[in-house]
Amino acid sequence: MKRPFVIFYALIIYAVAELIWWGYMLVSLQPQRTAMILGEGSMFILVFTVGAISLHKSIKKERKLQEQKKNFLLSVTHELKSPLASIKLLLQTIQKRDLTKQQVQDFIGKSLLDIERLDDMVENMLLASKIDNRSYTFPKANFNLSVLVDNIVNRLQLNKCDINEQLINAEIEPKIEMTGDKFALTSVVTNLIENAIKYSGPCEIVDVKLYSREGKIFLAVADHGIGIADIEKSRIFDKFYRVGSEDTRNTKGTGLGLYIVKEVLDKHEASIKVKDNKPSGSIFEVVFT
Numbered sequence: 001m002k003r004p005f006v007i008f009y010a011l012i013i014y015a016v017a018e019l020i021w022w023g024y025m026l027v028s029l030q031p032q033r034t035a036m037i038l039g040e041g042s043m044f045i046l047v048f049t050v051g052a053i054s055l056h057k058s059i060k061k062e063r064k065l066q067e068q069k070k071n072f073l074l075s076v077t078h079e080l081k082s083p084l085a086s087i088k089l090l091l092q093t094i095q096k097r098d099l100t101k102q103q104v105q106d107f108i109g110k111s112l113l114d115i116e117r118l119d120d121m122v123e124n125m126l127l128a129s130k131i132d133n134r135s136y137t138f139p140k141a142n143f144n145l146s147v148l149v150d151n152i153v154n155r156l157q158l159n160k161c162d163i164n165e166q167l168i169n170a171e172i173e174p175k176i177e178m179t180g181d182k183f184a185l186t187s188v189v190t191n192l193i194e195n196a197i198k199y200s201g202p203c204e205i206v207d208v209k210l211y212s213r214e215g216k217i218f219l220a221v222a223d224h225g226i227g228i229a230d231i232e233k234s235r236i237f238d239k240f241y242r243v244g245s246e247d248t249r250n251t252k253g254t255g256l257g258l259y260i261v262k263e264v265l266d267k268h269e270a271s272i273k274v275k276d277n278k279p280s281g282s283i284f285e286v287v288f289t
Contacts, residue, residue: 012052019044069240079121083114116155120190127187128239128256131263138181138267145185145217146176149210152189156197167197173211178288184264189219191257192284196223200281217288224281233274237262 023041027034090107093099099107130136153170196206200223207222228236235241240255265272265286275283 087111143182145178170208192221200225219286222283
């Protein structure tokens, strides 16, 4: 048990002991008022207990938030160092070795992918900060959602297996138009697809479907990865929350992606639900009405 909780419970025990002692003394001095003393004492204990429980929950919630923030900072540090180290190594190789034009182009392409990864992470943190501060207005305009999803799929499709197998299987209905914040919805689609890739095994296919039915627009992202336990499905959209424990979790991430997804979709009056993908994995289905 941590020190703050030890002090907290010690104070509660001391306060209750003092209350009982003074109640005993009052009853001894004025036995004719026993009923009144017991009644008022019981009411005080009830109010005190409710307050203590509420304070305990607040302290526990604050401690959990601090732990999540600590894990977030550690994750961000790792997420920043990994692509930066890769970019540095690639550029040093280009600088120090006599490479062919094809090799140089290949190294530059890999560096650009790492830069895009960094850019996505920075955009996520900035957007999450603006959402928290309520300083983001979600400017809406008409745009082609089909083109947006197709562009994101093509960008993330550059992640291929050694056998050159396509990682993302996309079924995108053309010419789907909608009104919304194109920048924020780009973050939504990117986070959903990157999450599916992240929690899938090597060379596992990720399915992306975009289609319209009866005036509604549906976006489904399915993976065949580790899946999400039912007990965690209601919490995955919380800020900083990540599936699993810190000891067993080995995937990269900051815990902001799905939080941003939920906040942005709420602003667009859209819904998102998580389903199990048989035999393994998860399906995230977004519905724009």
